[in-house]
Amino acid sequence: MNLQLKQRIPLKIKRMGINGEGIGFYKKTLVFVPGALKGEDVFCQVTALKRNFAEAKLLKINKHSKFRVKPQCPIYEECGGCQIMHLRYDKQLDFKDDMVVQALKKFKPSDYESYEIRKTKGMEEPYHYRAKLQFQTRSFGNSVKAGLFAANSHRLVSLQDCLVQDSLTQEIVNKVTLLLTKYKIPIYNERKIAGIRTVMVRKAQASSQVQIIFVTSCQLRLTALIKELHLAFPEIVTIAVNYNRSKSSEIYGEETEIIWGRKTIQEEVLDYSFALSPRSFYQLNPEQTQVLYTEIVKALDVSPNDHLIDAYCGVGTIGFAFANKVKSVRGMDIIPEAIEDAKKNAYAMGFENTYYEVGKAEDLIPKWYDEGYHADALIVDPPRTGLDDKLLQTIIEAAPEKMVYVSCNVSTLARDLVRLTQIYQVDYIQSVDMFPHTARIEAVVKLKKRA
Structure with a gap:
């Protein structure tokens, strides 16, 4: 060099x-x-x-x-939460198209040069789109601040007016920091490891209901704080505590307890409503989730006699879009609260052809096949790490006729397509800009079993 x-x-x-x-x-x-x-x-x-x-x-x-362009955010370079706000928005979409192409060139799945790469679907107003925030907390002298860690560090950058965050969730977390200071609530640091580490605030776009999780490494007394917080923001309907006593960088621990209010908030997508408990996964950008789910429905050509597996199903939201179009839907997730929500949501919508189970897709799909349940169609929506090797082998062995891969990481998508294209052909890849001003993208891939 x-x-x-x-x-x-x-x-x-x-x-x-x-x-x-x-x-x-x-x-x-x-x-x-x-x-x-x-x-x-x-x-x-x-x-x-x-x-x-x-x-x-x-x-x-x-x-x-x-x-x-000049970034509208005054702390853009310091924060690091966004990476491409200095690029004009229409060119951000072109960059994200190119991200898909670059990833395919790197991993070279079968016939990748002939894939139809559709233009990324962007937003008309690409600001204040994030309906969920997870801010770290730290004490600075006698006051508490909340925000994100600067890139490659544990140095907190305080965020009080984040331009990609929903305005109400930002107002709420600002109030939370004032109340944490006022009531002298213990705040976590790497040396003492005792107190609040993270605050999660999520708003349902359809109902404007808000839920909060305080992630803590110790027991807390929050009664006075909760009372004052709810008076300031009647939209808050759920407050929970998650206990994370580990020294790892994982945000959440295993134990979550609702300490005030109802168990869930109500959200809508496409033409149906569903409940979300605090730990259940749901997309961060409600407006673009409508676009994303519309593209998933387009990509999966189901028929009334099909059996559908919705891997990484969360609270069931993707599978619900197909439940009245197929014979059955089965889903799994490793978060028990999400599966409980999925079951309750399916019951509330009157679906009698759905089944949900806690566990990993790579474990449950072979078990279901052994029990005689075979899928004609498969949806996978994995985390950024992509599909587990065991799950990839399971998919290749089970080989459902139709498949849609929803990816939040084009690198692991391209890697997984190397294996999947042994038995599937890629019809097209449609990207959706779920995270404007960042280098992240969501992609919907339509796959069809080779003849």
Whole structure:
């Protein structure tokens, strides 16, 4: 490698990487520069040397991209929660199209060059879209702050007016920090490990109902805080405590207890309503979830006699879109509260052809097949880590005729397609911008069993 640590170099940015950074070559060495845009000439300083590439800090832009914009967020560079707010929004969508292409080129699943890559569906107003926040808490002197950790650190950046966060959830967490200070509630730190670590606030777009989780490493007395908080925000209907006593970076522990209010909030998507308990997963962007679910319904051509498996089903929301179109729907999730919600939601909607079970897809699908239940159609919506190896093998062995893969990580998607395209062909990939101003994307992949 022809570079040294702290060396300052000029660089032409040839493209953007999957994390939103600019990429250029210095004497054949790949260099990643956060904040740089395709087409720019920059001056940067090497901050890290890896085996096959280097990382650098942007010092100066000698030639600006015509698509560079000034981020509306005053702490954009400090926070790191968004990565591409400095890129004009329509070009953010082009970048996300290219993310899919880059991932496919890297992993090269069968026939990838012939896939139909559809244009990413964006938002008209790409701000204040996040209906759920998970802010870390820390004490600064005599006051409590809440926000996100700066990139690659445990240094908290206080957020009081996040431009991608729903305004009501932001107002509520601001009030929470004031009340935590007022009532001297213990706040977690890495040394003492006692007190509140994280505050989760989620609003249902349809009902405007709000639920809160205080993640803590110890018992708390929150009665006075809860009373004052509810008086300020009558939209709050659920307050829960989650106990996380570990030193890991995991946000939640296993035990969640509702200490005030009702168990669930009511949300809607497409043409149906459902309940969400505090720990149950649901998409963060309600407006774009309508778009995403519409695309999933388009991609899966079901018939009345089909049996459908909805892997990683959460509270059942994706499967419900098909329950009145197929013979049966089965779903699984590892979070017991989510499966309980799924069962109650199905009952409330009058579905008698649904079945939900707690467990991993790679364990339950073979068990169901052994018991005689065979799927004609399959939906998978895995976490960012993608499909488990065992589940991939299970899918290949079970080989349902029709499949839709909903991905939140194009790298693990492309990796998994290498295996899946042994028996499936990819009809198309349709991306939906669930997270404007970030380098994240959601993709719906229509797969059909090869003849």
